Structure formats: C-alpha cells, structure tokens
Amino acid sequence: MEKTVLEIRNLTKRFDGAGVLNDISFSVREGEVIVIVGASGCGKSTLLRCINRLEQPDGGEILLDGKPVGGGDMVAVRRQIGMVFQSYDLFPHMDVLGNLSLGPVQALKRPKAEVEAEAKAALARVGLADKLHALPRQLSGGQKQRVALVRALLMHPRMLLLDEITAALDPEMVREVLNVVLDLARDGMTMLIVTHEMRFAEAVADRVIFLDGGHIAEEGAPDQFFHHPQTERARQFLNTFEFDSIKKS
Amino acid sequence: MQDLAVLFKGNNFQRLMGGLGVTLELSLISVALSVVLGLAVGVLMTLKNPVIHALMRLWLETVRIVPQLVLLFLVYFGLAKTFNLQLSGEAAAVIVFTFWGAGEMGDLVRGAITSIPAHQRESAAALGLTKAQSWRYVLLPQAARRLIPQAINLATRMIKTTSLVMLIGVVEVLKVGSQIIDAARYDAPQAAVWIYAVVFFLYFFACWPISLAAGWLEKKWS
Ligand SMILES: Nc1ncnc2c1ncn2[C@@H]1O[C@H](COP(=O)(O)OP(=O)(O)OP(=O)(O)O)[C@@H](O)[C@H]1O
Ligand SMILES: [Mg+2]
Numbered sequence: 001m002e003k004t005v006l007e008i009r010n011l012t013k014r015f016d017g018a019g020v021l022n023d024i025s026f027s028v029r030e031g032e033v034i035v036i037v038g039a040s041g042c043g044k045s046t047l048l049r050c051i052n053r054l055e056q057p058d059g060g061e062i063l064l065d066g067k068p069v070g071g072g073d074m075v076a077v078r079r080q081i082g083m084v085f086q087s088y089d090l091f092p093h094m095d096v097l098g099n100l101s102l103g104p105v106q107a108l109k110r111p112k113a114e115v116e117a118e119a120k121a122a123l124a125r126v127g128l129a130d131k132l133h134a135l136p137r138q139l140s141g142g143q144k145q146r147v148a149l150v151r152a153l154l155m156h157p158r159m160l161l162l163d164e165i166t167a168a169l170d171p172e173m174v175r176e177v178l179n180v181v182l183d184l185a186r187d188g189m190t191m192l193i194v195t196h197e198m199r200f201a202e203a204v205a206d207r208v209i210f211l212d213g214g215h216i217a218e219e220g221a222p223d224q225f226f227h228h229p230q231t232e233r234a235r236q237f238l239n240t241f242e243f244d245s246i247k248k249s
Numbered sequence: 250m251q252d253l254a255v256l257f258k259g260n261n262f263q264r265l266m267g268g269l270g271v272t273l274e275l276s277l278i279s280v281a282l283s284v285v286l287g288l289a290v291g292v293l294m295t296l297k298n299p300v301i302h303a304l305m306r307l308w309l310e311t312v313r314i315v316p317q318l319v320l321l322f323l324v325y326f327g328l329a330k331t332f333n334l335q336l337s338g339e340a341a342a343v344i345v346f347t348f349w350g351a352g353e354m355g356d357l358v359r360g361a362i363t364s365i366p367a368h369q370r371e372s373a374a375a376l377g378l379t380k381a382q383s384w385r386y387v388l389l390p391q392a393a394r395r396l397i398p399q400a401i402n403l404a405t406r407m408i409k410t411t412s413l414v415m416l417i418g419v420v421e422v423l424k425v426g427s428q429i430i431d432a433a434r435y436d437a438p439q440a441a442v443w444i445y446a447v448v449f450f451l452y453f454f455a456c457w458p459i460s461l462a463a464g465w466l467e468k469k470w471s
Contacts, residue, residue, distance in 0.1 A: 079377030089372040
C-alpha cells in the first residue's frame with residue numbers, strides 16, 4: 001500500500017455566502033492520478049486552488065505528507081505542489097530558460113548552472129530543445145503549456161495540480177501536451193487533473209472524482225465511471241459529450 | 250540671411266545656451282521629483298483605500314483640467330498676494346511642474362501595476378516564490394516595461410511646457426530668444442524667424458533623443 005501524499009478532510013469553501021465546495025474529503029496516494037470532472041462552475045478550479053492556498057478555504061483540513069497545510073508557511077507548501085493553469089501563464093519578459101530556472105534558483109536556492117543543465121535536458125524530453133532562448137510570445141499555445149509543465153516539474157514537486165491545461169488550445173496541439181502528461185503518469189508522478197477531455201481522462205486516470213453542486217457525487221475507477229456511471233447526474237454529464245444520438249435534422 | 254548673424258552678435262549665442270540650460274535644469278529637477286513622488290503615489294493608488302483613492306482622483310483631475318499656466322499664476326502671484334509668500338519664479342515652476350508630473354506619473358505607475366494580469370501573480374505564487382521575489386522578478390519588471398516609455402513621453406511633455414515659465418519672469422531659452430529679437434528689432438527686423446528657428450531646433454534636439462529612446466524601448470518590449 002503506497003503512502004498518502006495528499007489528504008483532504010471536510011473541505012468547504014464559500015464565495016459571498018454561496019457554498020462552492022461542501023464537505024469534500026478524499027486522499028491521493030503516491031503515484032496516483034486522479035481526474036476531477038464536472039460541469040462548468042461546479043468548483044473544480046476552486047478545489048485545486050484551495051489545495052495550494054491560492055484560495056483560502058472556509059473549513060476543513062488539507063494534509064500534505066501528513067502535515068497540515070495552511071496557517072504557517074504557505075510558500076514552503078507551494079514549493080512542493082506544482083500547478084499549471086489553463087491560461088498561458090509563462091512570464092512574458094523572460095525567455096524559456098529564464099522561466100524554467102526562476103523557481104529552482106530563487107525559491108530553492110539551487111546553483112544556477114546545475115538548474116540550467118537540468119532545464120535543458122527536461123526541455124529536450126518534451127521536444128523543445130531548440131526553444132531554450134525563445135520568448136513565450138514566440139511559442140505556440142501547445143509549446144507554452146509544455147514549458148509550463150516543465151517549469152512546474154523542475155521544482156521537483158511532490159505532486160502536480162493541472163487545471164484544464166488544454167482547454168485554451170487548438171485541437172491539434174492538445175495531443176502534444178497530453179502526451180507529456182501521460183508520460184509523467186507512467187513515470188509515477190502524483191497528479192490531480194481537471195479536464196474536459198473525457199477520452200484522455202479515461203486513459204490517464206487511476207480514479208475519477210465527479211463533482212456536482214460542490215459535493216463529490218461519484219467516485220470510482222475510470223472504467224466504471226465512464227461506462228457504468230452510478231448516478232443520474234453523472235449520466236447526464238457524460239451525455240453532454242455525446243453527439244451520436246443527435247442529428248442535424 | 251544676414252539677420253541670422255544676430256545669433257552670433259555679442260554673447261547672444263551663449264545667452265541662448267544659458268537659457269536652454271535653465272529650461273533643462275527646471276525640467277530635470279521637476280521630472281526627477283515627479284518620478285520619485287509618482288512612484289510612491291502610484292503604489293498608494295493601487296491600494297484599495299477609498300479615501301486615498303478619492304484624493305488621488307481629485308488631484309489627477311485637477312492637474313489634467315486646469316491649464317499649467319493657471320497653476321503657475323496661482324502659485325507665483327496667488328501665494329504672494331494671499332500669504333505674502335513671494336517665491337522665485339524657478340521655485341514656483343518646480344512646484345507646479347512637480348505637482349503636475351507627480352500626479353500624471355502616479356497614474357502611469359498605477360496603470361502599469363494594475364495592467365499586470367492576476368494570473369501572473371498567481372503563477373509566481375504557485376511556483377513557490379515569496380511575495381518579495383514575485384515583485385522583484387515577475388511583477389515589477391513587467392510594470393517597468395510598460396511604464397518607462399510612457400514616463401519618457403511625459404518627460405518630453407514637461408520639457409516643452411516649461412516654456413510657460415517665461416510668463417512668471419523666469420529667463421529660459423524662449424525668453425532669451427525673444428529678448429534677442431527685441432534688441433535687434435531695428436538692425437535686423439527678420440531676426441525673429443531665425444531666432445525662433447534656432448529655439449525650435451534646440452527644443453527638438455533636447456526632446457528628440459528622448460522620444461527615440463521611448464520608441465525604441467516600446468518596440469523592444471512590446
Ligand atoms: N473569486 C471568486 N469570487 C466569487 N465567486 C467565485 C470566485 N471564483 C469562483 N467563483 C464561483 O465559484 C463557482 C466555482 O467556480 P470554479 O472556477 O471553481 O468552477 P469550475 O468547476 O472550475 O468551472 P469551469 O469548468 O468553468 O472552469 C462558480 O460559480 C464561480 O462563479
Ligand atoms: Mg475551472
């Protein structure tokens with residue numbers, strides 16, 4: 001039985017009095033990939049953002065490697081949890097190498113030469129060896145997201161939070177980004193992934209969590225969730241991705 | 250054409266350069282003070298304190314709506330009449346131009362800071378940078394890239410506008426020019442065209458390199 005990396009207990013979050021997350025509890029084991037799905041506005045991003053305290057939860061507990069997150073040193077916790085967002089969030093005034101080395105050199109105080117060598121190798125692994133000195137605006141969306149993934153990885157995080165990292169991409173670029181994520185999953189990276197790419201979710205997930213109305217409405221193996229959903233809400237949700245039964249006229 | 254010779258009669262040329270010196274000195278002091286104060290004002294403006302916000306708005310609207318000349322008269326003549334406080338023309342000029350420049354600069358700083366998308370701040374935080382590191386490496390460099398070209402444009406506007414101070418008795422380049430023209434009214438009636446042309450070029454060569462720099466930086470950082 002693997003170690004538990006992240007444990008979430010009775011997490012609640014309200015915006016202006018409205019409950020967005022209600023009593024969410026689950027845990028993530030080492031090397032596990034959990035995909036979170038649910039309708040737009042159901043609180044998926046909020047959940048990820050509460051984990052590294054970009055949002056302040058209103059109740060409950062979050063434990064990283066058994067230690068409570070929050071209260072004290074959030075910066076230290078964020079260094080252990082990598083996050084990639086939907087919007088391209090590279091720093092536009094730095095080249096790719098600058099983006100990649102900023103965190104390890106400044107936050108972790110690692111030697112620059114060592115970090116840069118590692119950055120080069122990591123970049124080559126995602127097929128961007130020639131983009132070391134490119135500026136973010138010279139990259140395609142898919143290339144930017146691969147760089148953003150590498151940037152998070154170079155912090156050697158305990159786990160990654162990925163929030164719809166392909167949602168803003170043209171279809172032909174989705175694949176190149178998701179391949180990187182699949183490789184990470186094979187290498188045993190612990191990940192919490194929010195995505196609308198259902199085929200990808202099925203391929204990469206060890207477990208699927210379906211959020212609805214701020215609750216975990218259903219949770220299970222991808223096989224079961226995608227082919228034999230237990231709840232009516234999950235069936236409705238999965239149906240929104242089907243066009244087979246719809247005809248133009 | 251021989252009227253151009255007026256320019257080199259006696260010490261006319263030195264006087265003109267001296268006038269340019271006054272123009273540049275007033276501009277430089279005012280711009281420097283405006284930058285320092287403007288940075289502080291701009292940061293204050295980004296705080297969401299309603300009282301500070303209202304005061305800053307009022308200030309900014311004042312310097313934008315009221316002509317600089319009115320402010321100059323107000324400070325130079327108004328203070329003397331009302332409080333019996335007679336400032337030198339130079340001091341009044343620096344006060345007015347700094348009051349104007351710091352307000353405008355503050356607004357540029359505020360704009361530069363608030364124009365940085367929220368997700369830049371969040372990405373920096375998510376990467377594990379401290380607040381200070383986020384400002385130093387991520388937020389301020391982006392704000393500066395936006396700010397510097399605009400600040401340079403403001404500086405050239407301030408240099409040009411210092412010509413108004415001749416109306417409160419400060420002898421700067423334009424005033425020297427008109428003194429020379431007046432003195433030569435009978436010997437060289439056409440001197441005005443030449444002298445003003447020279448003044449034109451003096452302003453042009455004072456501001457042009459600055460404008461070029463602004464354009465170059467804007468392009469480099471766009
Ligand atoms: N900063 C905020 N202030 C107020 N309400 C917010 C804020 N952030 C999110 N919300 C609300 O919380 C709810 C959940 O938002 P969240 O972004 O977590 O949804 P999501 O599941 O990620 O949606 P999507 O699939 O569209 O990304 C939404 O109703 C949203 O309007
Ligand atoms: Mg979202």
